[in-house]
Amino acid sequence: MKSMTLPKTTLTRLSAVILLAILALFTSITAASAHDExxxxxxxxxxxxxxxxxxxxxxxxxxxxxxxxxxxxxxxxxxxxxxxxxxxxxxxxxxxxxxxxxxxxxxxxxxxxxxxxxxxxxxxxxxxxxxxxKPTPSMVNAPSESAQPSETAQxxxxxxxxxxxxxxxxxxxSPVLWVVIGVVILGGVIAVLAKFMRNNK
Missing domain, CATH: 2.60.40.1220 (Immunoglobulin-like)
Incomplete structure (x- = not known):
């Protein structure tokens, strides 16, 4: 069974597409965390x-x-x-x-x-x-039982x-949405690459 060898031009294009996909994912993640603080x-x-x-x-x-x-x-x-x-x-x-x-x-x-x-x-x-x-009169005269309601209120x-x-x-x-968008973009690129490789068999 002969092994399939892709032409150099095809490999170059595939590499460029993969790099663009990685860049798009990185950009989406960076955009999610670049806001002012x-x-x-x-x-x-x-x-x-x-x-x-x-x-x-x-x-x-x-x-x-x-x-x-x-x-x-x-x-x-x-x-x-x-x-x-x-x-x-x-x-x-x-x-x-x-x-x-x-x-x-x-x-x-x-x-x-x-x-x-x-x-x-x-x-x-x-x-x-x-x-x-300074403590108010209600604080000075408050019974110890008042601690229970206070903790409940807190x-x-x-x-x-x-x-x-x-x-x-x-x-x-949400910043998480930017990451999801990046993953979707990357998934789409991978699908295109898979179809491209099938067509070149």
Whole structure:
């Protein structure tokens, strides 16, 4: 049985097609991870503050996009699971969040969605705590049995915080989808190569 030897021109074309397929897959994966990221915030994630900040700031690795007539920046601030009214202003790489009223002692979650410099939305969240300057009478006189409901409430808040509170503002294209697109492209190229090789037998 004779072995099939492909001409050099055919091998060159096959190599070029395979390289293009690998490049397309690599590009799709890179596009999924090249979005701007949060590089710093005030307060920092997990911080405990003794005084309530007047403003919260988020700084990103690239200049954010803003579009007229479109809510390109969306923030949701919650205290112990209850949403607090805020306004958000985007300038360059920085988003400034201003609460409508002075923040009280408690645990806070700040979720945000911005439009990256490459045009894709970026979502994330951070948490911080504001301590009371001095204990309130209710805290001093509270019976020890109150610890049980408090722990239950914290567990409930943790479950709620695990859900993304900015999803209702609009959907975004998941980075995983870019990888899937790359795999589909690669699969199509492999199918073309298989058909090409059958035709040359």
């Amino acid at each position: 949060l590089v710093s915030s005030t307060p920092k994630d997990g911080a405990t503050l003794k005084e309530a900040p007047e403003k919260l700031t988020l700084e990103f690795s690239g200049e954010l996009q803003t579009m007229t007539g479109v809510e390109s920046t969306k923030v949701v601030l919650k205290q112990d699971g209850k949403e607090i009214e805020t306004t958000a202003a985007t300038k360059g790489k920085v988003v400034t969040v201003t609460p409508a009223k002075e923040l009280e002692a408690g645990e806070y979650d700040l979720a945000f969605r911005v439009v990256s410099s490459d045009g894709h939305p970026v979502e994330n969240k951070l948490a911080f705590t504001i301590e009371s300057a 567990a409930s808040d943790s479950t709620e915080a695990s859900q993304n509170p900015v999803q209702a503002a609009g959907s975004s294209m």
